[in-house]
Amino acid sequence: MNDLATIGLELAVVLTGLGVLLADLWLAPARRPRLALVTALALGAILVASFWVPAEPARTAFAGLYVADGLALFFKRFFLLAALLVTALAWEFRDGFEAGHAEYHALSCFALAGMMFAASARHFALLFVAVELVTVTFYVLVSFQRRRETALEAGVKYLILGALASAFLVFGMALVQAGAGTLAFTALAERIETFTGNPLVVAGLLLVGVGLGFKIAVVPFQIWVPDVYQGSPLPTTAFLAAGSKATGVVLLLRVLHEAAPALTARAGLLLAALAVATMFYGALGALPQRSLRRLMGYSSIANAGFLLVGFATRDAAGVEAVLVYLAGYLFAVLLVFLVATLVWRGAGGDDLETLGGLGQQAPGLAAALTLGAASLAGVPPLAGFLGKFLLLRAALRAGGGDPVLYLLAGLTLVAAVIALYYYFGLVRAVYWGDTAGVTAPVPVGGPGRLALLACSAGVVGLGLVPGPVLAWARAAAHGLGL
């Protein structure tokens, strides 16, 4: 019973999902889209409730499989907020779905539950179950518009590559179990010192890293990202960009710092090399893109590279930077996808040039998109700048002990300038692109308006008043034992 109380937040989310599925049975088809609003209200209530859950002291459940500490709580709130905003986005997108509104929201809730369990995983078994819960629901969410060829293509690609990544994950776990005899993070951490020379355990952990790298979109496991982002319905894309990526991030943090700290201490060069490869692949790949969703796909890869900078420093400052960066990224990315949803609704197009009239027809939306792009580009005083600033600070601070990080900081600057080019290209498209694209004012519903406001406030507020988020990030990093 105590265990069930500990996982109360997850239970509430699962129950919301089940409730939505049941409600579908009694509602007339015309009223089903409104389930989005019910879901959003429920998620909002759970998000508010999460602030009454104490972070200290950390509580465990199910014999140490599950832990509720500062890091877990940070990410649970993150995921709840992401899901809440994505639900608002799905409400605005409702014309894009022929049917299955209830299923869409229920699946979103189940994916959310998977993410929240992942945030608390302290055992490879729970890690795997949580990751699979997220991945399998996303197989469906990605190809939800099943009459669109691109959606099916995206679904198949995500299915095959996702299954492959899961196979790597399981295989890696099997090797760890075979070599070290345990799958619990804390037990492994105690023994890892004796296994650093053991190729079985090292290979196993590397394969686990492959599985998580797929989620985060780290080069060379990023190949699915642009196609899947382009083919999925916009709410799914947004959820992939914000939620699914963060799932990989929190799990990687746990594996690196809780399961294998002794190995992590030696992985600086590997992480730095992956960071550089990822950020440059993403930034350079984004330059020629003309489709907004592909652009955001490559941008998501580039951002994975920036996040890895924080991993490469392997200290508390780096982890804090990663968390703050992710928080800023959440708001900015959802802001961009919200505007995209409002402009294109269910329509298939997403050509950047057709954004042209937005500056004239809908100055508010144009300003919102500009805000999102500017934050992603790292323009102060917005949230994205604070994230990049903290990453750079962490790298320069840790550089004293490891000069590779100075090089990494320098290359990060170059990649950030390249990224500026395409984010400002987005702004250019909005203000002086082809004006034939948007010819009438864009109607925005109440939930969409609220979500826009929330994201804008997040982007600006996190940049101007970062105190609380910084404190949570610090507590979370502290929970990792850093």
Next chain:
Amino acid sequence: MANLTFIIFCPLVAAGVIALLPRTFNVLFRLLALGATGLSLLGALRVFLALEPGAAGLQFEQQVPWIPALGISYHVGVDGLNAGLLLMGALVAFAAVCVSREITARQQVYYVLLLLMTGGILGAFVAFDLFLFYVFHELALVPTFLLIGLWGRGEERTFASFQITLYLSLGALVALAGLIALYVQAGAGTFNLPELTRHLAAQPLPVRVQTWVFGLLLFGFGVLVALWPFHTWAPAGYAAAPTAAAMLHAGVIKKFGLYGLIRVALPLLPEGAEAWVTLLAWLALGNILYCGLVAMRQRDLHRLIGNSSVAHMGFAFLGIASLSVVGVTGAVVVMVAHGLLAALSFAVSGYLHQHLRTVNLDQLGGLLRAMPFLGGVMVMAMFAGCGLPGFANFPGEALTLFGAWPNHRLVVILAAWGALVVAAVYMLRAVRALWHGPLPERWGEAQDARGAWVRLPYALLLGALVVFGCAPRLLTDPLRPVVVRLLAPPAGADATAAGLAGGATAPGRLAGLPAAGAGKVGR
């Protein structure tokens, strides 16, 4: 009104108000912008006049913790160094709003961006927290992208807007890396400049660290100021920018890099500076001579002014490279003078472009007959650009050359040649091509600036140029003790020693300072 936060936030709040108004209130947008920048100007003027020249430490200081976890605070203040720059920035901003009458499309977005830029500029000059300093600068920089792209001139404006934004962002990020490195290496856990200064005075960084951090700051800030050979963004960007953006950018934002070097790099990294000054002096010569020669070949008035503005930055760099009180004082005077001059020149060339649709020197001529007022203003601006006594540029340039003479003789000889001959050649040739000779028939109808409101920005800028030219002590008197303190050896960093250090170094280092009389003349 003499409150720095009020001065900075007047334009920012006005920008917010304009953004929330309905789209059709065009007259109100303009009035609000005029009012906000006017109030900032009045505030800056009062701060400038109320400044006590000899006082140690900051005046009008305000400090509020902002992000305590990172050692970041909202900390603003003025001393002799930035009071003049603040006044200059506010004046140029007001003039820029005045000449924005030419903008007719999308006025709401335009004024929001212009006011954001103004707030950013004014904030950057009074910020005493490195993080705040950087944030305000970026706030000023980013709107230029949209201003050039949306209201810019010429076919290449999209390219120019991207070039200027990316180039300057790279420079700014390198400078940011330098600032963070300074923060990390100092180990004081604060971005607050006075605290950092005290900390580093007690425990200076090793010379090797100082050298590479100074290098980062030098090239990061250098790109922002168009240090040769990183200057190529400037003429093209200014040629494409709308008048007000060119005025604010060339006049004020570009001074941010120089200000950063003087305020942050020189006092905190004195030994690092030693390693770079020779290179810096020669690069400054590149600005003065190379860009001067390029300016001689220009047939487009915007580009000529743009190149000449890059060339003038060479004097400021030379003054900084001198590492002497005279030279650095001169550099600050050049910054103020050039800010006014660049704004004035771009205001006139923007007016010409607006009314004649071209500023190609080959197609123009004899305009003094059609436009006596603007012609007179422009001729005087060009004289100021040649370094004619009576305009503020003269004391500035002379001081930088005097200051640099002991250490960089060859550079000074070549720079003086560049200042006197090259500048005179391109300025006077431009005067002849524009204003003298026969008036082509199609320009017969050209309208001069008429009415007090239209003439006001030109008169203000020119008036300030003349006032500071005839009474440079208005600038140099408050400047001297601050510069002495900034350049003093670390032991002199505390307040009591500042006066002593000033007294000790004055006879030797201030020999060339014409305004450095024994007693302070009350104003």
